[in-house]
Amino acid sequence: MVDAEAIRSWLSLFAAEVARNRDLLTRLDAAIGDADHGANLDRGTSAAVSALAGDAALSPRTLLKTMGMTLVSSVGGASGPLYGSLFLRMAGSAGGADSLDAPAFAAALRAGLDGVVARGRAQAGDKTMYDALSPACDALDHAVAAGNDLGHALSLATAAADAGRNATIPMLARKGRASYLGERSVGHQDPGATSVALLISTAARALSGDVSQ
Amino acid sequence: MTGLVVVSHSRALAEAAVSLAAEMLHGSEVRIAVAAGLDATTFGTDATAIVKAIEAADDGAGVVVLMDLGSAVLSAEMALDMVDPDVRERAVLCAAPLVEGLVVAAVAAAGGATPSEVAAEAVGSLAAKQGHVAAPPPGLSIVAELSAANGLSADTSNQTPTCTAIVKIANRHGLHARPAARLVQESRLFDARIELRNLDTGAGPVPATSLSRVATLGALCGHRVEVAATGSQAQEALNHVLALANRRFDEQDPTSAAAPQRSAGHRAHGTPMPASPGIAIGPAVSMRAADVEIPDEVPGDSPTEWRRVRAAIAEVRREIQRIRVAAAREGGEGEAAIFDAHLMLIDDTDLLDDVRARIAAGQAAPRAWIDAIASVEAEFAGVSDEYLRARALDVHAVGQQVARALTGAPAIRIEGEGVLIVDDLVPAQVADLDTSRVTGIVMAAGSPTSHSAILARSRAIPTVVAAGPAVLDVPPGTTVALDGTTGRVFVDPSEETLRELDAADQQARAKTALARAGAFSPAVTRDGVEVLVGANLGSVPDARAAADNGAELAGLVRTEFLYLGRHQPPTTEEQIEVYRSLADALGGERLTLRTLDIGGDKPLPYAPQPPEANPFLGMRGIRLALAQRDLLDDQLRAIVAVAYETPVSVMFPMVSTVDELADARHRLDLAIQLAGRGRPAGLQVGIMVEVPAAALKADAFAPHVDFFSVGTNDLTQYTVAAERGNPSVASLGDPLDPGVLHLIRAVCRAAEGRCLVAVCGELAADEAATPLLVALGVRELSVAPSSVAVVKQAVRQIDRAADAELVHRALTAAGPRDVRAILG
Secondary structure, rough: OOEEEHHHHHHHHHHHHHHOOOOHHHHHHHHHHHHHHHHHHHHHHHHHHHHHHOOOEEEEEHHHHHHHHHOOOOOOOOOOHHHHHHHHHHHHHHOOOOOOOOHHHHHHHHHHHHHHHHHHOOOOOOOOOOHHHHHHHHHHHHHHHHHOOHHHHHHHHHHHHHHHHHOOOOOOOOOOOHHHHHHHOOOOHHHHHHHHHHHHHHHHHHOOOOOOO | OEEEEEEEEEEEHHHHHHHHHHHOOOOOOEEEEEEEOOOOOOOOOOHHHHHHHHHHOOOOOOOEEOOOOOOOHHHHHHHHHHHHHOOOOOHHOOOOHHHHHHHHHHHHOOOEEEEEEEHHHHHHHHHHHHHHHHHOOOOOEEOOOOOOOOEEEEEOOOOOOOOEEEEEOOOOOOOHHHHHHHHHHHHHHOOOOOHHHOOOOOOEEOOOHHHHHHHHOOOOOOOOOEEEHHHHOHHHHHHHHHHHHHOOOHHHOOOOOOOOOOOOEEOOOOOOOOEEEEEEEEEEEEOOOOOOOOOOOOOOOOHHHHHHHHHHHHHHHHHHHHHHHHHHHHHHHHHHHHHHHHHHHOOOOHHHHEEEEEEEOOHHHHHHHHHHHEEEEEEOOOOOOHEEHHHHHHHHHHHHHHHHHHOOOOOOOOOEEEOOOOOOOOHHHHHHHOOOOOEEEEOOOOOOOOOOHHHHOEEEEEEEOOOOOOOOOOOOEEEEEEEEEOOEEOOOOOOOHHHHHHHHHHHHHHHHHHHHHOOOOOEEEEOOOOOEEEEEEHHHHHHHHHOOOOOOOOEEEHHHHOOOOOOOOOHHHHHHHHHHHHHHHHOOOOOEOOOOOOOOOOOOOEEEEOOOOOOOOOOOOHHHHHHHHHHHHHHHHHHHHHHOOOOEEEOOOOOOHHHHHHHHHHHHHHHHHHHHHOOOOEEEEEEEEEEEEHHHHHHHHHHHHOEEEOHHHHHHHHOOOOOOOOOHHHHHHOOOOOHHHHHHHHHHHHHOOOOOOEOHHHHHHHHHHHHHHHHHOOOEEEHHHHHHHHHHHHHHHOOOOHHHHHHHHHHOOOHHHHHHHHHH
């Protein structure tokens, strides 16, 4: 079961991975964007970790909401409203529950994906975070429906997100600043899809019930 | 009074734009609030700051929000979700350009306009500039603009305004597949229903989001098309479509959609590249000629059949996307756009609804698909315009592609004999071609370095690739000639061209025949010195091609191909399997396995490296392998395991000191100890000589190696200090630079009587250089699989292996040009 503590450790782990990969994300963004994805996201997730630390023993919903609102106001780039929508929709989906079981977590992540789509209007193949997040949600739904525990389901989702991230390399960007590059965007990995892969892999690590991994 | 909000990444930009707008107000009090930057100097946008700005600018009359780009738009939309519903109803997001829009909006607001009126004025601000800078293209005029200019009201949930406009089509061939695909693509971006009607023929209305339906409008050049949009983004959608029509739907050259040039002797469109040498002349044969036979099958339940269709479409989508990327790379975006039309067709909701209905009615997937496609094809074929009618062929081609995926029918069934013209071929298809019927291949896409091209070379099928999609339109039966050595393609060539090609063909055939005849004999100079000729491999198909061409060993196996493009390193077992396959494909000949050779320019996700300012002078080759020993140890274990079964040489890359070699040999000894079966009998150890210091210290290395292999590409770049990938210094990087030749001689002198010297760089395949390399003392040449037979033949032309005079003249020459002159 995913309770407030589990969510908190997921979000902290995500922030730590973003910090660790800050330069990688920025380098990827330098190739096809404005070289700020790593710095922006790191600024947002660091601020969110501070904000989360201020409150003890909250419900999943309030934690996710704080995460979303902090990202919206502190990231600065397009990933602010996009990741913000993801977490805010997750918060909405989580409702007032003290903890989420595997289907509820999968439903929340799916709601997050819907939020990202509503905000960014990205479609499959546009070379965006959608291309990693959507296959991750599909894999998670599928694995959970097949009766897998959340940890295993999330490890399958991680593989799907990684594959989706890699699949952005040959894509032609159709959204965001990368789309201004036209065919020159082909051959570069999308930074947003890369940070989504971190989001999912940290979920797999934090929510599998084995935090020591 | 309507308030204004300026959202920008930059606070300085927003404030300056406000100052500019304020100049127009002459003291009128318009409330303009700024939400820009994360602080005074940090670029960024913040939805919560925009919420505050909207609340500050709204005095109850509503606000118009102007934004710059990207996250500004997303954050503003997010802010609208977050404000009080009353405020949201009065707020309008305006798509106008920030500076022009703000100036016009300020004036309109000061004049008492409502938010939607202000937004409409602001959007119109761009027109003045456009009209001034670029006169609209001739033939297009917006006849009636925005009959219902409702602005961009954010609250449209309970009203559905219809915005209409009429556009006159300026594209020379009307709204055919490519421009229609652009229109469909863009129309799908909006939360709006967009319908089109051809006012000149009365066709329609049809949804702008369906490619097959748009094509049935039969909209020709000069026709007037009514665009009607409803929904929350009706206005934006309409503006967008008008702008698109203004740009002629992004069709780059008004004549580019014309049929390809077919006049006698003209070269076909595109920038064709030679892929497999030889000349072929014959009638064009198309693989589109043969239709898939739809089998009579008992349908499974509807969900099963529907899944089959979806799986087939997904497969075809991947295939088209792959070809599209290649086409964009070779021929530019304009050439690639036709594939967008194909992609759009297979995702067409009308078509898929039809397929689903047929499946629900009890048809099997292939039958349902082919019938649904046939009805779309019939709609196209029924259009009166000849050009549009011809687009039925596109529908047919894509329909057949999916049908093949559904039925597993072979991709190519060739009717007739001659020159095969195709978009692209996968290696398996090249391998299956009947060479008694296909005399040559012209590919619209493809690359000379692809495995398909390698296979074409090893099968001696003259091939030209990247000829551009226009060649696909060459009618079957037209005489086509191609020269796979130069990359030239002639459609309907003249008598003179044919004679010229024929003569070149005879000459080339004689030479190739001679080389092929001797491919499996040893390469011995006339004075009896044998030179080993091997192949450089990067895959198992390479190894097959090498064996076909008479390679006596693999002089270089680039094992990187096992490591790149994945997230985990290959396991020892996986490596053993691949090395075994290479040895099998090569008929058990010796494999020279170079240990993993990577660096900071091509980092592996599982072997992270800090970024380096100059990766070519940084941690790469053996340096990196010794620093991250796990990968090396795993690889050496796999190499040792295979060495018990087949002759194997281990080759360490980019060695510059004897200590590095000692360390690497120590790791190898540990791997042998671990195997516990003693030293494999045929195991040899060598180093790549790529670093000038290593070449000059060859004497110190010689006691510790069985062979040296000179990598002339890297040795040249390090010797002349000119990076291989940098075009502005590329001309310096000639391996025939006498400086490089001196280093090769140093290696050969040190090795004499002690160990073998090989050359495995590009220079080894340069037939002109063969006598010089042999004279310097090189006794093994490792080249691309396709060059093996030719290089063997070059060795056989050498009169005297030890030509001291030749060596002296080359080493004392002033530069590579003089060396080439000496070599003749």
